Amino acid sequence: MRDMEQxxxxxxxxxxxxxxxxxxxxxxxxxxxxxxxxxLEKEVSQLKEELVLCQEDLRKEKRERERVQQEKDATVNDLQHKLDNMEIEYEKILHETLDSLTSQLSVARQGWEEKSTALHQNYKELLSEFGLNAFDI
Structure with a gap:
């Protein structure tokens, strides 16, 4: 029994x-x-803070990119407007130059025709003095 108790x-x-x-x-x-x-809770907290900072940075970058894009668009529009104005001005200059050239050519032509007529008249008179008919020649 003792053994069992033990x-x-x-x-x-x-x-x-x-x-x-x-x-x-x-x-x-x-x-x-x-x-x-x-x-893990501390890590989650830190990651949430980093996420908030990253999101804020992302918003700033997006605003900056939009601002730069708007500036580029404004510059392109301004340059296009200047280019259009230059094209109009050059077209005016070209038309004025061509009109002036046409006018000068017309004046020169009249002068040549007058000289030519005078020259022909002189030759006719010379031929007639020699007794020749200009139409026969």
Whole structure:
């Protein structure tokens, strides 16, 4: 009987030891898990802060890109307007130059025709003085 009591005592002691060990392991795991949760919560908090900063940076970059694009568009429109005005001005200059040239050619032509007529008249008179008919030649 004693032997059995001793075995029973031993088993109870073993059970208490196992129970105690399991409790200790449980508490250790619970502490580790709690620490890990706290660490992950801190990391999540930091990542959220970084995300907010990154989103703000992204908004700033988008605004800056839109501003630069608007400036480029305004510059292109301004240059296109200047180009159109230059084209109109050059067209006016070309028309004025061509009109002036046409006018000068017309005046020169009249002068040549007058000289030519005078020259022909002189030659006719010379031919007639020699007794020749200009139409026969």
């Amino acid at each position: 075995k029973l005592q031993q088993e109870r002691q073993d059970r208490r030891d196992v129970n105690s060990d399991l409790s200790r392991q449980y508490k250790t795991m619970q502490t580790e898990l709690s620490n890990k949760v706290k660490t």
